[in-house]
Amino acid sequence: MPELPELNPVIHGKLRLALLSLLTGVEEAEFTWLRSKTGSTDGNLGAQLLKLEEAGYISVKKKFVLRKPQTLYSMTEAGHRALTEYVVALKQLLGGAIGD
Amino acid sequence: MTGNAEELDLKERLNLIETMIAEGRRTTESWGWTFVLWGVAYYVAIAWATLGHSTLAWPVTMIAAGVLTVIMASRSAGKRPETTVGRAMTAIWLAMGISTFTVMLSLGMSGRLDLHNSVAIVGAMLGAANATSSIILKWKMQFACAVVWWASAVVGCFTSDNVTSIAFLAAIFFCQIVFGLYGMIAQSRKQKTARAGQGVSHA
Numbered sequence: 345m346p347e348l349p350e351l352n353p354v355i356h357g358k359l360r361l362a363l364l365s366l367l368t369g370v371e372e373a374e375f376t377w378l379r380s381k382t383g384s385t386d387g388n389l390g391a392q393l394l395k396l397e398e399a400g401y402i403s404v405k406k407k408f409v410l411r412k413p414q415t416l417y418s419m420t421e422a423g424h425r426a427l428t429e430y431v432v433a434l435k436q437l438l439g440g441a442i443g444d
Numbered sequence: 445m446t447g448n449a450e451e452l453d454l455k456e457r458l459n460l461i462e463t464m465i466a467e468g469r470r471t472t473e474s475w476g477w478t479f480v481l482w483g484v485a486y487y488v489a490i491a492w493a494t495l496g497h498s499t500l501a502w503p504v505t506m507i508a509a510g511v512l513t514v515i516m517a518s519r520s521a522g523k524r525p526e527t528t529v530g531r532a533m534t535a536i537w538l539a540m541g542i543s544t545f546t547v548m549l550s551l552g553m554s555g556r557l558d559l560h561n562s563v564a565i566v567g568a569m570l571g572a573a574n575a576t577s578s579i580i581l582k583w584k585m586q587f588a589c590a591v592v593w594w595a596s597a598v599v600g601c602f603t604s605d606n607v608t609s610i611a612f613l614a615a616i617f618f619c620q621i622v623f624g625l626y627g628m629i630a631q632s633r634k635q636k637t638a639r640a641g642q643g644v645s646h647a
Contacts, residue, residue: 356457358457358460362460365462365463365468367468369466369468370468370526370527371525372525431461434454434457435458438455438458
């Protein structure tokens with residue numbers, strides 16, 4: 345029987361998974377947009393985004409638009425790769441579960 | 445955790461990924477209001493040009509609608525993410541708007557603008573923009589709007605003033621007002637469903 349893959353613990357958290365999935369469909373997104381899509385609090389969202397940034401899965405850009413600060417997040421190559429690997433692993437696990 | 449519960453949790457995560465990817469890509473449906481705004485602008489311009497007999501009616505109304513669109517879009521721009529599809533949509537409608545405005549203004553200034561060629565040009569341009577957008581977005585309803593605009597352009601070439609006017613007014617009503625309101629309602633429903641079903645507020 346083939347060995348079942350491990351799921352990446354950085355991505356496995358529901359909010360972090362949602363954030364990476366949201367960012368994979370866009371070029372860059374603002375903090376407020378991510379908050380509205382996930383329904384998360386500022387503190388929790390900030391903490392999870394920081395974990396993803398530390399893992400090198402997302403990059404952060406800060407700029408001012410009409411004197412208002414704006415924080416923009418985008419997914420890195422490593423992030424895309426990690427999410428793809430996570431989905432493959434997830435499907436393998438589910439395939440194994442269905443086959444059992 | 446039992447095997448079944450674990451499998452359910454994994455399936456939930458797979459669904460979450462799919463939902464969130466779709467949510468990120470869904471940026472164009474928030475443009476329903478622009479269809480309504482431009483539909484109203486066309487009616488205002490037609491009423492002003494017909495009742496007021498003013499040559500300024502169309503250029504002034506179109507510029508005002510353009511400025512209003514830019515102001516309203518820039519106010520909500522921060523809430524939307526940057527996407528390739530979003531930029532493609534902006535490019536299509538901007539190019540269509542500039543082309544139509546340039547040709548119509550030139551025809552107006554040269555004294556060669558009449559009801560038939562203006563309906564034919566506007567119908568063809570809006571048909572092209574709606575068709576391109578619908579193919580990118582895979583949105584059948586918008587392609588139906590393109591067909592209606594093309595039909596009004598053809599009607600404008602072959603029929604009397606009255607029939608051309610009625611065809612143009614009907615195309616504005618269905619493809620701008622009704623389609624725009626449909627887009628706004630669809631967006632609001634999807635937002636409510638997404639808010640209710642997300643459940644990802646924790647790590």
